[in-house]
Amino acid sequence: MDDDLLELMPDEVPPAGPRAGPWTIALVDDDPAVHEGTRYALAGYELDGRGLEILSAHSAAEARNLLAQRRDIAIVLLDVVMETDEAGLDLVEYIRRELKEETTRIILRTGQPGQAPERRVIVDYDINDYKAKTELTADRLFTSLTAALRAYQQLKRLDETRRGLEIIIDAAPMLLDQKSMQRLAEGVLTQVASLLNAECAGILVLREGDTDAGAGGFSVLAGSGLYGGAAGGAPESLDEKIRTVVEAAFAARQHHFSERGSTLYVRTASGREIVALIDADRPLSDTDRALITLLTGRLSIAFDNVILYEQLQRANVTLEQRVTERTAELIRANRRLALQRSDLRRANTLKTEILGTVAHDLKNPLAVILGRSEMLADLIALAPEAGPPAKAAMTTQVEQVRASATRLIGMIDSLMADAMNDALDITLRREAVDLAGLAREVCEANRPLAEAKGQRLTTQLPDALPLSGDAERLREALDNLVSNAIKYSQPGGAITVAVRREAGAPVVAVTDEGPGLSPEDAARLFGRFQRLSAKPTGGEGSTGLGLSIVKRIAELHGGRAEAFSDGPGRGATFLMRFPEEAVGEGSNVQ
Structure with a gap:
């Protein structure tokens, strides 16, 4: 009977990729x-789908030229004895030391083993195998060659990995230091080409956040090679096939390697997504892919750094704009304040003029009232028809009128002095002044007031003490100090006015035996409208302005006002100290 026929279908074999070039060996x-x-x-020899390219050299000198020109030689089958007994060994030194080829495998073959003892050669020279020609049969040659090619392949991978890691390490600072997204993208494409050690064309695109990938979903950051013109363009400017590949990469969110090109995917911590398309002039090895994966794993930090830097730059621009705007506002505010200050100066000047006019207009009728009151008092004293009781009553009324008018004149003088004290543009009419003479005049003018209260007003004055200052202002300050001492001292008390120099500086001191100063009084002594705990002892009035006027006049002359007291009930001393440079200046200055 007929046998059943069983037909075996061949397994489906994936199409082979483009083969790498043949293994290159040198036969010397x-x-x-x-x-x-x-x-x-070795005819028909094949390993990993790659055949052999055998290069021949018939002397060590010829081999040197060959090895210097061809740096892709995997194995050197080398005879020891050629031009000389150690020509082969010298060639080994040339390969290792001068050409610095560490991956090339060297198999020594010698027909005279005694010429180069095996142990010495293995120890002294960097060779990988040592065979006698008599024992190197076809099978052993096959075995040695295969083992050497395997070792060479592994060493090349290690060398490529080392070189790639060096490139990645060297590239990291440069990539992390970039401040522009476009410059960073260009640097990435450059480093990928360097890492692969191949001619590459590439394009790098960015998608913000988790938006749907589409024609408008990403922006082109950089391009190289045939994609160089795409940098900075819109997605629509890309070829439709390239745009489709980019959108597919965003959708897959992973690397994809193929023979015709590779897509790399990076997602940053801030949610941005980057896709790079790489077209190399050769297929990528497993080592290439591993190194590229390692490089892209470090890119997330670099891209986030650039994004943060750009955000910081925008924040700085915004801050600078706000500072500029705020500065402009402050300038406008300063201008408004300057205008207001000018208005206040004019208003203050006007106030001073008005007060001067009012004071002048008020003091004139008050002077008339005082004069007429004195005349009335004289007439009452001479009136024969009025009896003593009537004369006494009329005299009392006239005295009250005169006292009120006198008090009102004093208040007007104090208010005028305070107004002048507040004037913003107040100036001194400096001239040569005898400070001791001024103090003497003020004391004589106030002596009747002191005698009316039974007080002893004494002076300690030099013949003269010249000072450059405003005579009227200084007279006003001295009068305030002396009149205050009389006003607040007990009847029968003693008051001393002294003018002297202390360390060359002029000093005016008024000492009384009045109520002294409490700690509370000392804290607010020279303030305006400050009424102290002590009260005038003769019923006199007080505006609380006298000492503040003294302080201002002393300061206008470059000096200061001070007060000292040993405590309540123990009197006080009030001083005006003037700068030493004010002594003896005689020129009139305004």
Whole structure:
């Protein structure tokens, strides 16, 4: 009977990718027969889909030229004895020391083992195998060659990995130091090309947040090679196929490697997404892919750094704008304040003029009232028809009128002095003044008041003490100090007015035996409208302005006002101290 036929279907084999080039080996030997035999033995040899390219050199000198030109040689099958007994060993030194080829595998083959003892060669020279030509059969040659190619392949991968890691390490500071998103993107494409050690074309795009990938969902940051013109363009400017690949990469959110190109995906901590398209001139090895994955894993921090820097720059611009606006507002406010200050100066000047006019207008009728009251008192005293009781009553009324008028004149003088004290543009009419003479005049003018209260007013004055100052202002300050001492001292008390120099500086001191100063009084002594705990002892009036006027006049002359007391009930001393440089200045200055 007919046998059933079983037809086996071949397994589906994926299409092979483009093959890498053949393994390159160099055969260095001065015997042509060795070259022929080796080529014959290795005919048809293949490893990992790659055949052999055998290069021949018949002397060490020829081999030097060959190795200097071809740096892709994986294995050197090397004879020891050629031009000299150690020509091969010298070539080993040349390969390792001068060419610095550490990955190339060197297999020594010698027909005279005694010429180069195996142990010494293995120890002294960086070779990978040592074979006698007599024992190197086709099978052993196959085995040695395969083992050497495997070692070479692994060393190349290690070397590529090391080189790639060095590039990544060197690139990290540069990428992290970028301040512009476009410059960073360009740097990434440059570093990928350097990492692959290949000619690359690339494009890098950015998508903000988790928006749907679409024609308007991303922006082109940079491009290189044939994509160089795409940098800064809109997504619509890209080729439709490229745009489709980008959108697919955003949707997949992972790296994709293929023979025709690769897409890299990066998601930053701030939610941005970056896709890079890389077209290399060769397929990417597993090492290339691992290194690119490692590089992109570090890019998240770099992109976030640039994003934060750009946000900081925008914040700085906003802050600078706000500072500029605020400065402009302050300038306008200062101008308004300057105008208001000018208005206040004019108002203060007007106030002073008005007060001067009012005081002048009030003091004139008051002077008339005082004069007429004195005349009435004289007439009453001479009136024969009025009896003593009537004369006494009329005299009392006239005295009250005169006292009220006198008190009103004193209040007007104090208010005028305070108004002048407040004037913003007050100036002194400086001239040569005899401070001792002024004090003497003030004491004589106030002596009747002191005698009326039974007080002793004494002076300690030099013949003269010249000072550059305003005579009227100084007279006013001295009068306030002396009149205050009389006003607040008990009847029968003693008052001393002294003018002297202390360390070359002029000083005016008025000492009384009045109520003294409490701590509360000392704290507010020279303030305006401050009424102290002590009261005038003769019923005199007080506006609370006298000492503040003294302080202002002393300061206008560059000095200061002071007060000292040993406590309540123990009297007080009031001083005006003037600067030493004011002594003896005689020129009139305004």
